[in-house]
Amino acid sequence: MGPMNDSSDLSSEMEVDAFRRLFPLRFHERHLLESIRPDGRPLGRARDTTLAFGAVASADGSALAKIGCTTMLAAIKMEVMTPTVESPNEGCIAVEFHMPPICSPTVRPGRPAEVAPVVSKQLSDTILRQVVMTFSGMIDLKDLSLVNGKAAWMAYLDIYCLDADGALFDTALLSAVAAFCHLKFPMVSLNDDGRVVVVSGESKGGKSGKEAVNKEQRKLNLISIPFSLTCTLHNNYILADPTAEEESIMETLVTVVLDSSLQLVSFYKPGGPVLAFTSAVMVSSDLQKAII
Amino acid sequence: MADLRLLRMRCYWRLAVFRTGAVNAASGSAYAEIGDTKVIVSVFGPRESKKAMMYSDIGRLNCNVSYTTFATPVRGQGSDNKEFSSMLHKALEGAIILDSFPKTTVDVFALVLESGGSDLPVVISCASVALADAGIMMYDLVASVSVSCLGKNLVIDPVLEEESYQDGSLMISSMPSRDEVTQLTITGEWSTAKIHEAMMLCLDACSKLGKIMRSCLKEAALASQE
Amino acid sequence: MEVDRADGRTRNQLRPLACTRGTLNRAHGSATWSQGETKVLAAVFGPKAGTKKNENPEKACIEVIWKPKTGLIGKPEKEYEMILKRTLQSICLLTVNPNTTTSIIVQVVNDDGALLPCAINAACAALVDAGIPLKHLAVAICCCLADGYVTLDPCKLEEQRTKAFAYLVFPNSLVSVRRKGSLQVEIEPVEHGIITSVTRGVMPVEDYLRCLERGRAVSAKLSEFLRRSMQVQAPSDSPTAG
Numbered sequence: 024m025g026p027m028n029d030s031s032d033l034s035s036e037m038e039v040d041a042f043r044r045l046f047p048l049r050f051h052e053r054h055l056l057e058s059i060r061p062d063g064r065p066l067g068r069a070r071d072t073t074l075a076f077g078a079v080a081s082a083d084g085s086a087l088a089k090i091g092c093t094t095m096l097a098a099i100k101m102e103v104m105t106p107t108v109e110s111p112n113e114g115c116i117a118v119e120f121h122m123p124p125i126c127s128p129t130v131r132p133g134r135p136a137e138v139a140p141v142v143s144k145q146l147s148d149t150i151l152r153q154v155v156m157t158f159s160g161m162i163d164l165k166d167l168s169l170v171n172g173k174a175a176w177m178a179y180l181d182i183y184c185l186d187a188d189g190a191l192f193d194t195a196l197l198s199a200v201a202a203f204c205h206l207k208f209p210m211v212s213l214n215d216d217g218r219v220v221v222v223s224g225e226s227k228g229g230k231s232g233k234e235a236v237n238k239e240q241r242k243l244n245l246i247s248i249p250f251s252l253t254c255t256l257h258n259n260y261i262l263a264d265p266t267a268e269e270e271s272i273m274e275t276l277v278t279v280v281l282d283s284s285l286q287l288v289s290f291y292k293p294g295g296p297v298l299a300f301t302s303a304v305m306v307s308s309d310l311q312k313a314i315i
Numbered sequence: 316m317a318d319l320r321l322l323r324m325r326c327y328w329r330l331a332v333f334r335t336g337a338v339n340a341a342s343g344s345a346y347a348e349i350g351d352t353k354v355i356v357s358v359f360g361p362r363e364s365k366k367a368m369m370y371s372d373i374g375r376l377n378c379n380v381s382y383t384t385f386a387t388p389v390r391g392q393g394s395d396n397k398e399f400s401s402m403l404h405k406a407l408e409g410a411i412i413l414d415s416f417p418k419t420t421v422d423v424f425a426l427v428l429e430s431g432g433s434d435l436p437v438v439i440s441c442a443s444v445a446l447a448d449a450g451i452m453m454y455d456l457v458a459s460v461s462v463s464c465l466g467k468n469l470v471i472d473p474v475l476e477e478e479s480y481q482d483g484s485l486m487i488s489s490m491p492s493r494d495e496v497t498q499l500t501i502t503g504e505w506s507t508a509k510i511h512e513a514m515m516l517c518l519d520a521c522s523k524l525g526k527i528m529r530s531c532l533k534e535a536a537l538a539s540q541e
Numbered sequence: 542m543e544v545d546r547a548d549g550r551t552r553n554q555l556r557p558l559a560c561t562r563g564t565l566n567r568a569h570g571s572a573t574w575s576q577g578e579t580k581v582l583a584a585v586f587g588p589k590a591g592t593k594k595n596e597n598p599e600k601a602c603i604e605v606i607w608k609p610k611t612g613l614i615g616k617p618e619k620e621y622e623m624i625l626k627r628t629l630q631s632i633c634l635l636t637v638n639p640n641t642t643t644s645i646i647v648q649v650v651n652d653d654g655a656l657l658p659c660a661i662n663a664a665c666a667a668l669v670d671a672g673i674p675l676k677h678l679a680v681a682i683c684c685c686l687a688d689g690y691v692t693l694d695p696c697k698l699e700e701q702r703t704k705a706f707a708y709l710v711f712p713n714s715l716v717s718v719r720r721k722g723s724l725q726v727e728i729e730p731v732e733h734g735i736i737t738s739v740t741r742g743v744m745p746v747e748d749y750l751r752c753l754e755r756g757r758a759v760s761a762k763l764s765e766f767l768r769r770s771m772q773v774q775a776p777s778d779s780p781t782a783g
Contacts, residue, residue, distance in 0.1 A: 079385055079428065079429060080351065080429065081351075081385060081386070081387075081388060081429055082385045085385075092339035092340070094338075096383075096428065098383070098385040100384075100385055100390045102390070119384070121383075121384075123381055123383075123424070123426045124357070124379055124381075124422070124424040125338060125341070125344070125355055125356070125357035125424045125425070125426045126338065126340060126357075127340045128340060128341070128359045128362070131422075132379040132381070132395060132424065133395070179384070179390055181383065181384045181385055183383055183426070183428075185337070185338060185355060185426075186337070186338045186339050186340055187340055188339055188340055267340070
C-alpha cells in the first residue's frame with residue numbers, strides 16, 4: 024500500500040472496527056485504492072432503492088422511499104383555500120422537511136437538525152422552482168385551481184426522515200415526487216353557501232393513470248420529473264450515493280438534479296475543496312443518467 | 316355487547332404487528348402497527364449524558380414522543396407531546412435496570428406516524444421492544460393496553476372514534492411475566508366494579524400482547540443467528 | 542457586445558465594486574463589500590475557545606450567523622448560512638488553530654440581487670482583515686441565464702426575470718499562494734476549480750458549462766480587485782493570504 028504511512032503498520036495489528044473508528048479517513052482511502060467501498064459497492068454504484076406508494080392512509084398522497092438505509096416518508100394533505108389576488112387561478116404547495124429525533128443519533132428533541140431547513144429549502148426550490156416569467160416547475164400550479172379566484176388547492180407536503188444514512192436530499196426528493204404521483208384529489212362539492220368543501224368518502228382508484236380523469240377526482244399531472252444524485256469527491260475518486268459515514272469523512276458533496284428531459288435542475292456543491300470541475304460535472308451527470 | 320368485545324379482543328392481537336430494526340442509525344428500534352396506529356421508536360445509547368447533568372450512579376432515561384403533521388385526520392403542527400413523553404418515561408422507568416449503565420443516558424424517541432387511537436399504549440409497548448432490540452437490560456418487557464368506557468360498555472384498545480366518545484379511560488402498562496404493573500392511569504367517570512372489570516380485561520390483554528412482542532423479538536434473534 | 546441591460550451594462554460587465562476593510566473596531570476583522578446597490582457587512586470574531594457544541598480537538602470550527610436586513614431568519618437564510626459555512630471552511634486552514642471557533646457575522650445592508658456571492662466576498666475580505674489563516678481567497682459571482690445568454694452579476698430585477706441562475710465560487714486566480722503541497726492534491730490548476738456551486742431553475746447542461754466558463758473568466762478580475770483592496774488598506778500587515 025503505497026501512500027499509507029505509520030498507520031498501515033498499525034492496521035495489520037488492529038481490529039478492523041477499531042481501525043475504522045480511529046482512522047476513518049485512512050480506512051476509506053484504503054478501500055478506495057482497491058476501488059471498492061466498505062459496504063462492498065463499487066465506487067459508482069448507488070444503493071438499492073425501493074419505493075412504496077400509499078404508506079399513510081390518512082393522507083391524500085403518500086410514499087415511502089428507501090435508498091440503502093436512508094428512509095423517507097412523504098405525505099401530502101390537500102386543503103381548500105382562497106387563492107391570492109395576484110394569482111387567482113393558481114393553487115399553492117408548501118414543502119416541509121422534518122428530521123425527528125428518531126432518525127439519527129445527532130438529532131436531539133427540541134434542537135432541530137442543522138441540515139433540516141437547508142434540505143427543506145432545496146426541496147421546495149426543486150419542486151416549485153419559483154422563477155418568475157418562465158414556467159419550468161414540476162407541477163403546474165394552475166392544475167391546483169378549483170374555481171377561478173374562489174377556491175384552489177393548498178397542498179401540504181411533509182417529508183419525514185425516518186432513518187438518516189446519507190443522501191438525504193436524493194431520498195427526500197424521490198419520496199416527494201412519488202407522493203405527488205400517488206396523490207389523488209379529494210372530492211369537492213359546492214355547499215349551500217356556495218363555498219367549495221371537501222366531501223369525505225371513499226372513491227375508486229387506479230394507481231398509475233397520468234392523465235387527468237375528471238374535474239372532481241383526478242390525478243396531478245407532473246410535467247417533468249426530477250431525479251437527483253449525490254456524490255462525494257475525494258481526491259480524484261467519485262463516490263456515488265454516499266452513506267452518512269462517507270459523507271462525514273469526505274467533505275466535498277455534489278448533488279446533481281436532472282429532470283426527465285435531461286435538463287439540469289440543480290448543481291449543488293456547498294464548499295469543500297476545489298475540484299477539477301468539468302470532468303466531475305460530466306461524470307456525475309453520466310452516473311445520473313445511468314441511474315435513471 | 317359482550318360478543319362485540321370478544322370480537323374486538325380477537326381482532327386486537329390479529330392486528331398487532333411489531334418489527335425490530337426499523338431504524339438503522341439507532342442502537343435499537345421498533346415499528347409497531349396496531350390497527351391504524353403506526354409508531355416508530357428509536358433507542359439511542361447508553362451514551363454520554365448532557366454536560367449539564369450531575370453525576371449519577373444510575374443511568375438516566377430520556378423520553379420524547381412526537382407526532383407527524385399528517386398523523387391526525389386534521390393536519391396538525393407535528394410538535395412534541397410533552398404529556399406523552401413524561402407518561403412514557405414513567406411507564407418504562409420501572410422496567411429498565413438503570414444500574415446497568417451508570418452515568419450515561421438512554422434516549423427513547425418515538426414518532427407517531429399515524430394516529431388511530433390508543434396511541435400512548437402502542438408507543439409504550441413499541442418502546443419496550445425497541446429497548447430490547449438495543450440490548451438495554453430490563454426486568455421484563457412492558458406491554459400496555461387501554462380500555463375505554465362507553466356508557467355501560469367497555470371497549471378494549473379503542474380506536475380514535477371510540478376515544479372521542481368515551482366517558483372514561485383506563486390504561487395499564489404491565490410486565491406480564493412478573494405480573495407487575497408499571498403504570499396505571501384512570502381518567503373520567505368509573506364505578507368501582509367497572510374499574511375492576513376493566514383492569515382484569517387490560518391485564519389479560521397485556522399478557523397476550525406481551526407474548527406477541529416476545530415472539531417478534533425471538534424471530535428477530537433467530538433471523539440474525541442464521 | 543451590445544448594451545442591453547436596464548442599467549446600461551453589457552452582459553459581461555459587473556456592477557461597480559467597493560470594498561472597505563476594518564469598518565468595525567470592536568470586531569477582530571470586518572469588511573463591507575458592495576456590488577452596485579447590494580451591500581453586505583461582515584464581521585469576524587475569533588479564533589476563540591471552542592464552545593461545547595463545536596468542540597473538535599483536531600480542527601478549528603467556523604460558525605456563520607446571517608442577519609437579514611429586516612425580519613427574522615428563515616429557511617433561505619439558514620441555507621445561506623450553511624453554504625457560507627461550507628465555503629469558508631474549505632478556504633480556511635482549519636488545522637492551524639484546533640479546538641477554536643471563529644464566528645462570522647454577515648449583516649445584509651441592502652439586497653439588490655446576487656446577495657449570496659456578495660456575502661461570500663465580504664466574508665472572505667473580513668477573514669483576511671482578521672488575519673485568519675487561509676489557503677487562498679475565494680471570489681463569488683452570480684451568473685444568470687436569460688434568453689440563452691449568460692448575464693453576469695444581475696441586479697434584483699434581472700434576477701427575478703431569469704430562467705435560471707447559478708452562484709459560483711472560485712478560488713483566487715493569482716497563484717502567489719504559498720503551496721501547501723501535502724495538503725492539496727492538484728489535478729488541474731487550482732483556479733480552474735470551483736469551490737461552491739448553487740443553481741436555481743432549469744437549464745441545459747451546456748448552459749451550465751457556459752456559465753462556469755464566463756464565471757471563471759470574470760473571477761480573475763474580481764480576485765484582482767479583492768487582492769488590491771486588501772493591499773491598499775493594509776500595506777504593513779503581515780500578508781496572511783498572499
